[in-house]
Amino acid sequence: MKNHNLFLTPDYRYRLPESNFKKLILSLIILLSFVHVAAQNNINISGTVVDDQGEAVIGASVVAQKSKNGTITDVEGNFKLSVRSNDVLTISFIGYITQTVPVSGKNNIVVTLKENSMLLDEVVVTGFGLAQKKASVTGAISSVGAQELAHAKSVTATGALVGKLPGVNFRQDNGRPGAAPNIQIRNMGTPLIIIDGVQKDSGNLNNLDFNDIESVSVLKDASAAIYGMQAANGVVVITTKRGQKNQKLKVNVNGYYGWQLPSNYPKPASAEDYLAAIIQTETINGTPRTVTKEEYQKWVDKVDEEHTSFDWYKYIWVSAPQSYINANVSGGTEKVRYYLSLGHIDQEGNIRGFNGFNRTNMQSNIDIDITNRFKVGVAINGRIETTDNPGLPGDDYNLPIYGAYNNLPTKKPYANNNPKYPAISAPWAQDSFGWMNYEHAGRYKDQWKVIQINGTAEYEILKGLKARGLFSYWLANRRQSNREYSYKFYEYDKENDVYNVVETGTARYTERSMEMKEELTSNIQLSYENTFALHHVNAVVGFEAKKGTYPRMYALGNPPANGIPYIDKTSLSTFTDGIGNPQTRMGYIGRLNYDYANKYIIELSGRYDGSYRYKRGKRWGFFPSASIGYRVTEEKFWQDVDFLKDNITNLKIRASYGVLGEELGTALSHIVGYNYNDGGAVIDGGLVTGSTVTGLATDNITWGKSKILNIGIDLGFLDNRLNASFDYFNRDQTGLLASRYDVQIPEEVGFSLPQENLNSNYARGFDASVNWRDRIGDVNYTVGGNVTYSRWYVGDRYKPRFSSEWQKFRYQAGNITGRYTDVEFSLVSDGQFQSWEEIANHPIDQDHQGNITLKPGDAKYKDMNGDGLINDADWRAIGYRKGGTPWVNFAFNLALDWKGIDFRADFVGATAYTYVQQGFLRYFDSNKNLSQYLWNNSTRLVDIWDADSGFNIGKYPLALRTRNSSDCTHWPSDFWYTNMTYLKMRNVEVGYTLPQKWTSKVGISRCRFYVSGQNLFSLKNIDIDIDPEITAENGMAYPNMKVVNFGFSVDF
Structure with a gap:
């Protein structure tokens, strides 16, 4: 009966004899007294944390293992802490080896941390x-x-x-x-x-x-x-x-408030320069004057407000604030660990009258050890994000982005400067900026509400053998609402003090779009990890499945008035209902890692994947990979040589090869489908909606494959203060889609042949990085950099055909195996014409009209084939990649810390890509302003009123309103191309952490203030005021703003 539970029924419960009961009570009293005394047996200790050079380590974490109390060191490396007399301290700091030190009743402790700059245990x-x-x-x-x-x-x-x-x-x-x-x-x-x-x-x-x-x-x-x-x-x-x-x-609470400042946008010309360009055009062409000398001089002299240039750039593009705040809580016990975070960011627009973007994020990660072997976790993250701006035709940003050029510098946005009455300030009334606001244009609002819930469970079956499962549910709801108003333009009648309507835009739209994305992901895996003597094994097998549906509804109405916010059946003009586009994918995974003595490392992995896109029999593919590593510095022969051991402290050689799958083609292309609501016909007096066949089905599409080889080396020198890595890679991409041209089908069928896995490409390149980290006195610093080179080549093409050797040369970039892809072809320039006389004596027909359209300052082209005529037979390969990512990208970083002051800077850059000068940076559009840069750098008449006054030859041809891309001086040529190179300061930050001896008095363990900046400047090899990352070649993109923030971070 002694082993029976005390909570059994009275008849079977074990009863203590009275004498034993008294002894038990006495023992408990003595024990509680001892515990009380022990609880009071805490001591206050102080200490100092230094590095192996005796310098103070600022901000090191000091935690007592038993009492769980903790603190960080101050600017002199000192700390104070209340601990138990038999406690053990854990001292840690980034870049140093963590140490444990027993208190053993000491009142003062000095701890020396040894640097671990390589962090191979990371x-x-x-x-x-x-x-x-x-x-x-x-x-x-x-x-x-x-x-x-x-x-x-x-x-x-x-x-x-x-x-x-x-x-x-x-x-x-x-x-x-x-x-x-x-x-x-x-x-x-x-x-x-x-x-x-x-x-x-x-x-x-x-x-x-x-x-x-x-x-x-x-x-x-x-x-x-x-x-x-x-x-x-x-x-x-x-x-x-x-x-x-x-x-x-x-x-932790951290946040910032800052300002976004417009920059890197090509400025439009002033009114006087705009008018001068018009006058010059009329002088050169001999056309009637639209501007008199007297009127022009008024603008030059700025005689009154009506004759003062209006700066549309400064008016449209304004500085705007942005702010961020985040609060998070983290901690844990022996069984439960948690991280909770809530953040909000608000980024106002830099276009006058545009609200901008805001987002609220929530993150909750909770992990629980149910038992020593069974663990569960729940992660919930969500966000609400909103974009809000006036409702304008097409892309809501395009009209304002082009507004500085569409709106003329001789005009103003409002009649009589009254914001209630937009004026016509552009040749096309709709381009006038005065109506582009919420009051006159309407409102566009795009909102996402997203939540994701991840549940995980892990059970240790045996030592090292674990089963793990993950289930994820993701739901995203998007709602778009767009109301575009009709609008009116006015003129002010000063004599009668009235505003008269001069033009009306009658188009009204109300759009609604509702979209839902729902995804379910499940993952089950079994892993095993163990060490046997010098052998270490880590293996995992598992299964993953993902299913998603993406329904969408769209409605468009034409309401009878601006104030009607809904769409009824009388105003409905378009309605579409998406069926959800269900997608399903699954795969079986496996990976094995083995290393011997931490010197010889092998990894094998693979995945057997299936996709809904393809027909049965072609849905599944197996994609394996293997890699090896050799840590030379772990060899005995290396350790036995002092010079090698002391100077090259890490040397690892590694290589990998694998075949990866790529989903190509449209889904279900093996099934013939139909396009509903495509055309129609009237039958028996009624309209019958038409349907058309989507095209020919094909059974010949399956996975594309990428075979990837990588060979790399990692190096550490001088006790790992200097680290470097280098990787060479190539990728062979096979199974790219193309159609056969040599199989003919009747034109009456109305279809082209479907695509198949016929072509290939390949890429070659390298990336490298180097990092130096050291300390000089109280200054810790890090300098690092990296570079990447990657270029694509043409692989196999399905039976390439050319009509001539010239055509083969001209179109080699896309069709000849071994040639570069993305190569620009154009004419080759040979300077500029300096005078009418040079044009008259030029032996080559450049404009196909005997050079009668040429003018001094125009680009001159080389006759590459010597036939006396400039045409596409004279085009040659020029420059590098146009658009997309440059072939060469690089960056370098700098970090400094000194007695609580810290500094960080990130620089990025690129080269080997081609910028083509276009649009307002190349032409004087007949209905718009021209760029100030183009006017300042173009060829000009000495006297804009006199065609015989001679020319000042500029960097570019004459800026004439009657010239456009069809004019021969604007034909594609390297005259307008630049092989771009740039370096940009992407991020910079200076901060100061207050001494802990100040902040600890108010319950703050760490308090840091900082000022930061983004995109503050860039160095580039062109003098055009354009951001080198902008892909819009005319500069007409929403520019990347300069940003300056003032922020704080406080830990409690």
Whole structure:
């Protein structure tokens, strides 16, 4: 009976004898007294943390293991803490080896931390619950942590990554509110995004709160094979922050407020220069005058307000604020760990009258150890984001972006300067900026509401053998509402003090769009990890499935008046209802890691993938990869040589090869479909809606494949203060889609042949990085840089055909194996014509009219084939890539810390891509203003009123309103091309952390203030005021703004 439970029924409960009961009570009293005394036996200790050179380590974490109390060192490396007399301190700091020191009743402790600058024990997350020490990584993987991301105050998470990852290219081609840089890995295309183990698109990455990110790992080579489909362009693996075991409650609040300043936008010409260009055109062409000398002189002299140039650039583009605030709580016990975060960002628009973009983010990560073997976790993240601006025809930003040129400098936005009455200020009334606001144009609003719930469970079956499951539900609702008003333009009758309507825009639209995206992801895996003597094994097998539906509804109405916000059946003109476009994918995964003595490392992985896109029998594909690594510095022969051991402290050689799948083609192309509501006919007096066949079905489309080889080396010198890595890669892309041209079908069929997996391309390149980290006195500093070169080549083409050797030469870029892709062809320039006499004596017919259209200052072209005529037979390969990501991208970073003051700077740059000068930077449009840059640098008459006054030859031809792209001086040629090179200061930040001895008095463990800037300046090899990342060649894009922020970060 002694072993029976005390909670059994009275008849079977064990009863203590009275004498034993008294002894038990006495023992409990003595025990409680001892506990009370022990609880009071705390001591106050002080100490100092220094490095191996005796210098103070500022901000080192000091935590007592038993009492759980903690603090950080001040600017002199000192700390004070209340601990138990038998406690153990854990002292840690980034870049140093963590130490544990027993208190042993001491009142003062000095701790020396040893630098660990290589951080080979750093963990790199590669996904599927897998993480590896950096030392054992055999693939080409770049990573960055939360500390580096925190210094880039970007609206988007992608923006915070710019310049920090070798082999990863970023390019922000516009600065619209909420816009993010485009990301590519080694110029391979859009990568796959993994956030906390779940596949997402780049939009979800961009809209993460950068403050919630713990780490980013980028898989650049065949190591991405485990992710199967859509991973051929590389994988970006994101993990969000989580609480840690036995972590003391930590509250962090950080935020900033700043201003966005317009920059890098080509300025329009002033009124006097605009009129001068018109006068010059009329003088050269001998056409009637539209501007008299007297009127022109009034504008030059600015005789009154009516004759003062209106600066449309300054009026349309305004400075605007942006703000950010985030509060997060993290901590943990032995069993429960948590991280909770709430953030909000507000980015107002830089176009006058435009509201901009705002987003609210929520992140909640909770992990619970149910038992020592069974663990569960729940992660919830959500966001609400809104874009708000006036409702304008087409792209709501285009009209204002072009507004500085569409609106003439001799006009003003409002009649009698009254904002209630928009005036016509552009040759096309709709281009007039005065009506582009909420009152006169309407409103466009685009809102996303997104939530994702991840549930995970892990059970340790045996030591090292774990089963893990993940289930994710993602729901995104998008609602777009657009109301475009009719509008009126006015003139002011000063004599009668009335405003008269001179033109009316009658188009009214009310649009509604509702879209829902719903995705379910499940992942089940079994992993095993163990060490046997010098052998270490880590293996995983698993299954992953994903299903998504994407229904959408759209309605367009034409309401009878501006004030009607709804669409009824009488005003409805268009209605579409999407069926949801269901998509299903699944795959089986496997990976094995083995290393011997931490010297010889092998990794094998593979994935058997299936996609809904293809017909049965072609839906599945197997995509394997293998990699090896050799840590030479772990060999005995290396350690036995002092010079090698002391100077080259890390040398790892690695190589990988794999085949990755690519989903190509449209879904279900093996099935004949129909387009409904395509045409129609009247039958028996009624309209019958028509349907058409989508095209010929094909059974010959399946996976494309990318064979990726990577060979790399990692190096560490001088006790790992200097680190470097280099990777060479090539990618052979096969199974690209193309159609056969040599199979004829009757034209009456009305279809072309479907595409098949026929062609191939390949890429070659390298990426490299170097980093130096050291300390001089109290100054810690880091300098690093990286560079990436990647270029695509033409592979196989299905039976290429050419009508002549010239055509073969001319179109080699897309059709000849081994040639570069994206090569620009154009005429080759040979300077400029200096006079009428030179034009008259020129032996080559350049304009196909005996050179009668040529003028001094025009571009002169080389007759490459010597036939006396300039035409497309004289075109040659010129320049590098046009548009997209440059072939060469580089970045360098600088970090300094000194006694609480810190400095960070990130520079990015590129070269080997071609900029083509277009639009307002090349022509004087007949209905618009011209750029001030073009006027200042173009050829001009000495006297704009006298055609015989001679010419001042400028950098560019005459800016004449009657000239456009058809004029021979504007034909495609290297005269208008520049091989661009630039360097941009992407981020810079200066901060100061207040001494802890000040902040601890008010319960603050750390308080930092900073000022930061983005896009403050760029150096480039062109003198045009245009952002080098903007892909709009005429400069007409929403410019990337200069940003200055003032911020703080406080830990409690």
